[in-house]
Amino acid sequence: MSTAKKRVGILISGRGSNMMSLIAAARAAGYPAEIVCVLSNRPEAEGLLKAAGEGLPTRAIDHKGFASREGFEAELDKALADFGVELVACAGFMRKMTAGFVERWRDRMLNIHPSLLPAFKGLDTHARALAAGVKLTGCTVHLVRSEVDSGPIIAQAAVPVLDGDTAESLAARVLEAEHRLYPHALSLFASGAALVSGDMVNIRQASINQAKPLFWPPLE
Numbered sequence: 001m002s003t004a005k006k007r008v009g010i011l012i013s014g015r016g017s018n019m020m021s022l023i024a025a026a027r028a029a030g031y032p033a034e035i036v037c038v039l040s041n042r043p044e045a046e047g048l049l050k051a052a053g054e055g056l057p058t059r060a061i062d063h064k065g066f067a068s069r070e071g072f073e074a075e076l077d078k079a080l081a082d083f084g085v086e087l088v089a090c091a092g093f094m095r096k097m098t099a100g101f102v103e104r105w106r107d108r109m110l111n112i113h114p115s116l117l118p119a120f121k122g123l124d125t126h127a128r129a130l131a132a133g134v135k136l137t138g139c140t141v142h143l144v145r146s147e148v149d150s151g152p153i154i155a156q157a158a159v160p161v162l163d164g165d166t167a168e169s170l171a172a173r174v175l176e177a178e179h180r181l182y183p184h185a186l187s188l189f190a191s192g193a194a195l196v197s198g199d200m201v202n203i204r205q206a207s208i209n210q211a212k213p214l215f216w217p218p219l220e
């Protein structure tokens with residue numbers, strides 16, 4: 001396991017609540033990663049102000065200012081290099097990436113998705129989970145591959161669906177889990193406790209005693 005903190009760049013497009021959970025977690029002395037910059041493809045992203053308020057360097061790279069995805073991504077790569085980024089954490093980054101960019105960051109770029117992948121890839125996950133009648137949904141942190149919302153899974157959290165849930169109430173419950181899952185998954189990955197092997201991530205198990213099934217509705 002490496003002892004140096006991994007240098008993490010966060011990519012956002014919006015409010016940045018997952019970004020804030022990573023920033024807060026990374027303040028702990030023993031956390032194996034440090035957040036070195038926050039970049040956004042949308043200059044008006046709320047998260048940029050929040051990150052600046054936390055004293056972090058930010059950069060807006062407006063994708064609309066580029067004729068091609070490759071041009072935008074070259075600028076993004078340049079910013080990531082400027083800040084010496086080793087790992088990229090996408091947190092609500094709503095921009096499709098080219099296969100070239102994904103390959104350059106292969107096994108070095110994480111994403112969080114608000115469903116238990118491979119179920120409900122794409123947008124409107126909560127409305128689709130409700131329509132499907134699932135009793136458990138959740139969130140997933142995975143390594144990015146060129147197919148959207150696919151890639152080796154690092155960690156997942158299961159979240160109950162309650163009677164009367166709306167997409168909004170379910171999204172809020174899942175978001176709370178996201179804020180705990182992402183720092184945990186980044187820690188596992190940055191510390192080397194989670195290792196990629198092809199299309200799988202192997203985790204050095206913490207405690208087999210915690211490997212209990214979650215029943216929903218509860219057994220009693």
Ligand code: GRF
Pocket residue numbers: 012014015016017018019047091092093112113114175178
């Ligand atoms: C989160 O639900 C995340 O899972 C999804 O986009 C949302 C971003 O929210 N990829 P925030 O910007 O982190 O608040």
